[in-house]
Amino acid sequence: MIELKKFSYWYPGTEEPALQRISLDISEGEFVGIVGANGAGKSTLCYALSGFVPHFYNGESEGQLTFNGQDMAALDLGQLAGQVGLVFQNPFNQISGARFTVREEIAFGLENLGLPRSEMHARIDEALDLVNIQDLADRSPFSVSGGQQQRIAIASILAMQPRVLVLDEPTSQLDPDGTRDVFTALSKLVSTRKITVILAEHKLEWLATFCDRVIALGGGKLRAEGTPQEVLSSEQMLRLGIGRTQYSEAAARLLRTKKLPVTLEQAKKALK
Amino acid sequence: MNLRAEGVSFRYPSGVLALDGVSLDIPSGQLLAILGENGAGKTTLVKLFNGLLRPAQGSVHIGDWDTAQHSPAALASRVGFLFQNPDDQLFERTLAREVAYGPRNLGASEAEVAHRVSRALKLVGLQDMADAHPYDLPAPQRKLLALAATIAMDTPILVLDEPTIGQDELGCRAISRILTDLHAMGRTLMMISHDMDFCAEHAERLVVMLNGKIHLDGSPAEVLSQTKKLDEAEVAPPQLVRLAQALKMRATPLTVDEFVDEYKQWRKKKNK
Incomplete structure (x- = not known):
């Protein structure tokens, strides 16, 4: 579904590549974990797999990056956004700031898809339900804790119903209960809807329990890949x-x- | 310096009773961890210790000071505070200025300020970045910078809210080393954390909160062996304790070394 062939990427104005000759093939319905020390390239790989590199971040690349066989750079960003969702590491980068309630915040992305009103409401309720924040629906996204904001950011992407969901350390601010909610919701989406989930995370025990495959990065290079047990x-x-x-x-x-x-x-x- | 809370209750303007008759005595030099699910009252409790919040009932003493009679600015000379989100406390143009801000405001001489800045940056491993802008650092390093700024205040008491969040293995080891150093220097240390493996290994005492009350209080081995009560507070024991329980070892190992010893003894008994 997403394929990288000897893919390298340089952020604008940098000499060292953030990703170096990475070859990787991610299939539909896979639950893939990405591990690496801070600075190893996890976030950049998340951006590449979701099309933010090269569409949003400029810079130089080499090698191939394709989505369903098509060059990622040549795809229309609007179309791509309907299929791939990215949850940022910091919920602050995600929450629009233009909406007064959590429900409206989750509707923000949906409004651009031209959906009927009833469908929008159904999707919002389902997304709230999946990350267990029904009780926050009418609160301001800025009056809640960091962990709750993280759940809101995840819900707003889930409501878009992407085929591929890329998440960059989505549970960093969550307690064990919140972490369990997120992993369980993702796992349910993989098994019932065959969506593809790619997740960068430091919490190794959770990755080991839920992922089909783990990819380890170091210094921008792919260092290991295989089952969680083999790699971790x-x-x-x-x-x-x-x-x-x-x-x-x-x-x-x-x-x-x-x-x-x-x-x-x-x-x-x-x-x- | 010791801390003492006596019969403290606190209600937020929203009506939520965050603390309900909490009494806690923390002797000078203790390394204590406060655990509990989101919303249990952990952050409210520690905010009473630096005067950011005032108890509605009961009293809080920092050494011989009653917090009701001192401003937060005065209390800052006794209690240093590392916020969960480093961006809540970073606002200067360079790392060195950021770290200098606290000691300068506490009235330290310029020579003393310079000395504390270089010592604190060295302690967190950021000494080579003194002239960089705080926001040029990735988030986990901003947390280390905020920690350096807290340490430079040279307060006898430090409160750390989720020190290991978002840190990779190296970052966790750095924080572990820093805590050990500060502990050896006789500082009173209090951390709020969901990172059970980290708390079990470092804290001398664990306090588990539930619904604004103290639910469990004791040494890590005492607290972590109370499976049922931990369950009520939605606190999962660390990995090694869970493994010992799964094997029915009747032990509460806190470190890998302890687990290995306990396991060998258990095997011997089992083989007899």
Whole structure:
């Protein structure tokens, strides 16, 4: 669905590429996690996968970046916006500031799609429901906590019903309950609607539990990809500054296996 | 310096009773973590300690000062505060000026200010960026800058709201090192955090809040072994504790080392 072939990208006025010769193929219905230390290129890769690079951020690129076989740069931005949604790391970059209530904020994007009113309302209710913020519908988006703003930003993209959803650290300000709500909602959308979810995240245990595939970045390069267990249990994660779950760390000291556990279930099985 | 809250209640103008008869005694030099789901009253409680909020009932003492009799500006010389969102506290043109702002306002001499600035920036690893603009730093580093600005105030008490949010492995390790240093210097440290793995490993004492009341209070091992009460407060134990519980080890290991020791003993007993 989205394909990168030896794709490199330079932000305007920079000499070091933010992404370097990345080759990657993401299929429809996949739940993909992106890990990397801060500055490894996670956000830039999110922008590339959602068309913000090159459409919004200028700069130079090399190699290929295609969406459904078409060159991403040649696609019409309006059309692309109907198919791919990006949730920014900082909800402040997302919330319009032009609307007085959360309900109106979520309607903001939908108004540009020319939908009937009843359809808009249905989509807003569903989006509020998915991230569990029905009770905020009539509040101002600016009178709520950082974690709640993060949920609003996610809801406003979910309401657009994109086929591909790219999220840049969407749970950074959420408590464990909020994180669970977001991962559960995304997982439900992947299984019931076959949408594609790509998510950059530091919370390794959650990625390991929910993702089909994990991609590890370091210094703008693709360093590893595979199942969560293959990627997240490897010692390379320590060198890349990504770290490992404590399940892996404990098991590494106790077991002689290359396939260390990365989730509670796996650790229980390996150590019982 | 110690802190003492006695029978403190606080109600927001919206009518929400955020604190309901809270009493808490924090001895000088303690490293304490406050846990609880969003809305449990954690942030309200710590805002009483630096005078940003005043109790409707009860009293709050910082050392020998009753906060009711001192302005927030005076209290700032005793309690340093790291906000959850660093952008709430950054407003200067360079990193060095940002860090200098606090000590200068507390009346430190220029030589003393310069000394504190270089020491604090070094402590958080930003010494080479002293002349950069704070907003040229990525968000996780802005948090470290805000931490440096808080440290430079040289207050006997520091309150840190979600210090590890958005930090990668390296950032978490830096914060861990800084906390250990400050603790060794005898500072009283209070952190609010959802990062259970981090709290279990660093705090001497855990306080769990629920609905504006103190729900659990004790050493990490005591608090984290109370599965049912933690569940009520929607606080999930750290990974290693959950793994020990899943294996029915009857132990509350807080670090990988502790887990490894406990596990070996448990295996031995099991094999007998």
